[in-house]
Amino acid sequence: MFTGATSPQSGEGATNVGTRRKGTVDLNTVTEVSLARSRADLSALGPTVVPLAGGSALYGEPQHHLTGLVDLMTLGWPSLTIVEAGLEVAATCTVAELSHFPAQPGWRAHPAFYQCCTAFLAGFKVWNVATVGGNLCAALPAGPMTSLTAALDGEALVWLADGTEQRMPVTSFITGNKTTVLKPGDVLRSITLPAHALEARVAFRKIALSPIGRSGLVILGRIDPDDTFVLTVTGGTVRPIQLRYATLPPAETLQAAVLAITEWFSDAHGAADWRRGVAAVLAEEIREELA
């Protein structure tokens, strides 16, 4: 994976021009990787020049439409910052960093950090480079950082290509299987997890077809300090689906709402009807655990 250090695979013609570096690993249509140091450096982004974070999704499959990458990791954003509103997670925060972040007083939801990080079907190499933002932007249904940040009412901050910015819930940021609201040139800057969700009691369920297989479903339930109950269904749906109630609903109400979800996903990791049926069972387990 190219991270800005001299790459042995850069090829004979590779040259460094200031912060610019020619040649890349095996995205062989990419001829230039630049290292971003400030927001101004993101102006190079567009339909054929895209952000590079950990590279674990980007380098995972052919990207014949690309001619360049802009490395976000050199922007030096602080990975995790406790702010008045809660916890600000930089898009460039790695899954490994988030998994090690210590609990703060009152953060009853904290175990969900590690639970979601370990819902990531990947070894230590991927864990240490994959970023929270890259996971959201790749927008795979089995995105464990989507599960966590959606379940905790995360708010995404997007730097738009026109120089302005926009905030939105993570549940709106992801629009489908591998799709988000981002347009060419836009960059996900951070996700803020609000205090009320960090203080919530959380129950987590994950199921996969094989013991260490990619998640077929990741479901989190939450009871906030004001008794609001929130169930977030991910992994088995093309985008995060959230059900919200003023208090814990009766079993039949929750069951009916889960079974009424229509956006189930079918792939090698689970058929849509299996995911729908299992989601109803896991939702009830969560409801009982939090009752």
Ligand SMILES: Cc1cc2nc3c(=O)[nH]c(=O)nc-3n(C[C@H](O)[C@H](O)[C@H](O)COP(=O)(O)OP(=O)(O)OC[C@H]3O[C@@H](n4cnc5c(N)ncnc54)[C@H](O)[C@@H]3O)c2cc1C
């Ligand atoms: C062995 C293996 C197992 C994996 N298992 C899983 C899994 O279980 N679940 C899963 O979801 N994924 C999985 N992946 C895919 C990938 O590792 C993750 O999705 C990872 O979180 C991507 O993060 P990254 O930082 O490496 O993103 P990158 O690969 O750098 O980028 C991914 C995409 O997002 C864009 N992007 C990145 N950051 C930003 C930003 N801040 N703003 C705008 N666009 C941005 C990039 O241009 C690219 O299109 C796996 C990959 C491997 C190799």
